[in-house]
Amino acid sequence: MRELGHSGYWDLALVRDEHGDRHAVRRVVVGDLVAQQRFLAEVERWQRLPAHPHLAACRFVRTLDDEVLVFSEYAEGGSLADRIRDGDLYTGGDVTTLLRIAVETAWGLDAAHTMGLPHLDVRPANVVFTAGGTARITGFGAPREPDHLRQLDGDGSIRAAPEGAYAAPEQAEDQPVGRDADVWSWAVTVLEMFAGERTWPSGALADAVLEQLAEHDRWRVPMPRPVVEVLAACLRFDPGARPRSFADIAGTLTDLAADLGLTGWSPPSRPSVLHQPPHLGWGDPRAWLTLAYETAGLDPRTASVFWPGHGGPPNEDLRAFAVARRVLDQAGAPVWTRARLRADTGRAALWAGDLMTGVANLRACADLLAGREDEGSRLLLATVLTELAVAVRGGEDPGPLHQRAIAVAEELKDHPEVLGAALLAAAGGLGEHGLYDQAGAAFERAGDQAGVVAAALAGAKSLHAAGLTGRAGEALAAIHPPDEALAGLVALERAVLAGTPAEALAAANTAVDLLGPLVDGHGRHELAGDLGRAWLITGRAHERLERPRPALAAYRSARTMLAAAVVREGQTGLAGELASAFDREATLVREQDGAGAGAAVAGRAAELWQRLADLGGPRPWTDELATARERFGVALGAAGDSDGARAQFEEVLRLLPESELGSSAARRELAAMAHRQLGVLARRGGEPIRACGHHQHALHLLADAGASGYARVLVLDSLGGALADAGHLDESVQVFQQSAEELDLLVRRGVRGAEDLAASHRRLANALLDLGEFASAADAARTGLGHYERLIALGRTDLAEPAARLRASRGYACHLMSDVDGALAELGAAMAVLGGDPVVAGKLAAKLAALRTVAGLGPGDLPAWFGTQAEALTSASALARAGRTREASRQVEEILGGLGWLIRVLPTEQGYAMCGQAGIHLGMSALHARRNGAAHHGFVVAVDCYSVLVDNGLHQYLEDWARAHVGLASLLTVLGDDEGADDVVTELLANLADIDQSAVPEWRSRAGRAVAEMRVTRS
Structure with a gap:
């Protein structure tokens, strides 16, 4: 590389490629991805300009970090700025050379304008010469507009620019600019040629300078009066008053040349959007507007009002195409022209995500081409039919379109690449694997090695999708890519199809090793997306292999490359991968560096999607932005x-x-998740009822919307927790049961894994414990433990801790059911796993010590132990009187669990009496706390214990026995079981009549009042 100096915003250099060809390299620092995207879009338009004798070709573009390098045709004759400065331009003092340069540059700018590309930076440094002295325009796409500069400068400032010496007044005033600005700048450039130097600080003064120089005849080379008049017309302040086109300007100057006896100045053929290959992309809508207005005899400058905005949304492109179509239709344009426009409109619409408009225009193109036999028409028809077949998938049978496309393409003997594309699309659309081989053969005949590899990769993916993994691997192994880029893509596909994390990691590392130097070292920015995918697979593989730090590094690299691909290259199909890279990076950062650091990463993701949404582009990014903000x-x-x-x-x-939202399942799910998260926040803030409202609304949004079943499960789990906090424990358990049932179906369908189902049963077990359904809680815990144990046996040792926590819950349930042996076994097993957590270990140790005390009680220990339990009951009663009934019931159920065990192993009157007393305490406190299961358990235990005492003739417990019955009847009434309540009262009165007939009226009255009060409360 040889540095050539600095020009405007560019650093210039000369390089030779590996083939010895020389290129002029323009380098500029563009530190922002969005600004790079805008800049590269402009340079790409330069690349797409057709070959023209007075336009320097842009060869290719590379990006290295924040530096953009534009490789253009090297002009051996130097620049016009060089020739003016060195004086070489004036050798011989002949006006002919200056006139020829003025005409040739006008022809070049006319060609660019015809293709819809204004230069907006015309100046001597951007006029270069071939070895033979032919003038050519270069330097299109320069970062020159104020909004560009604001993107380029990190501090938001606009850099002072010497190019202002050539800028039109509207450019200097930051007004909308177009081809008229080039007319002004061209005139200033010609003015400098004749003057021999630039003496004015601003291009806006050029009209006055022209007038002064002409009046005093102060020229380096005398300017003919007709040229003065042309420049004066070009330097009119009103853009609309300037010459209509460079074709008109060049025509005037060639007439002057003829008057001077100069001949042979015939203009080159003008390019047209119609000259571009009909099967490669779509034409610039600005070029179509120019063609349409010129065809209709209209001033093409007036079409600029319909030009798409710089970096604007895709609907502006579609509007421009629609205007061009209307003008061409009214002008009676040829069928070929209208068919080409329909094809380009359809392609642009599909790219913008407007399927209906895209399909309609492609169909219209195919209809216009029906019956035409010329090669161009058949070439376009084959391509359009292929594109149409792909577009209609899911809405109609694409088979006939694919077959017709192949039939037309087979007739094009000189375009096997078109046949290859038709066969490749049909292979995917029709599921016919043999077509992949045919497509590869067609690409081979065309010499398109990238096509050959693409067909082979698609075929391998098809085999893998069909479950033929062995044949897919053989197909991948048979691919012999001709260069490192294609070899990297093959390795990437091997990583995608790998069967194990280790295999995926090896293949992805190979892809990174091949693609990384091309992107990072050679600026092959078009490969950034593929490199990002390789890094993403690398991160996932490391994560599955439990290597969090290498995984995080890989995710960061993936995020960087994928952001470049989506933002700068417009590869919108990689938006999902970019979101995934951000999400995994944020998760691992949170786990390794804390929640605040994880939130910072998630915030950067939201900022990126917000910028994309603000700037428009091929899609609005609303869903991605909403997802990022939710995360x-x-x-x-x-x-x-x-x-x-x-x-x-x-x-x-x-x-x-x-x-x-309509029927969009994805959007309804996003909105539902936002409501769920608002519910979670409301619950944390102590507003469980408000939380329930958000969760219910989320379920409403998910109903019949085709949303994922797991989204419903998540909302149900959140709703269950909020209901529990609100005291609606019965409803909470019902919701958790529904969640477990729906999740079980998802697991059976292979949508979710057994790990999720185990966790669901853990939540259900805890909800049942909270309600007081101890036996059901133990059953749910046993089911969940079964799932955990099977997974742990398969190597999921990371699940040992949640399994141990669930085992502790089951041990607690055993204790409350008075199964002290079972509780000791379960809690002891849990302690063996969770002992490393000092908080959890402390609680488990205390629980185990208390249970071992109960299990070791002998007859001589009972008086002291009963005294301790009586004190605990007194303490719980105080809590209940203070309104803390939920806490009181929790204490009493543990007391009752120990007493229940004791009366089985050491039955005594005091034990039964205290057990009955504890049962009534639990029943009353749990009833007030709406822990209906615990209340039922307490009253039933009380009835049973006092029945044993009364049946043994200890009638001093008759009142407590009756109270226990009335409490149970009251609870059943609250639960809506009036028949059960009546049965309890009937049994109480019948048994009481056998013992003490005189007590029946009082208890009939007391039971009746209690049940009646509960019915009022219930209603």
């Missing part, structure tokens, strides 16, 4: 910033108004 909100919540989290979830709902 950012979750991260903020985990970091303790509830207000910030709430703002993010509310923003999600603003982005996705309910009236616009």
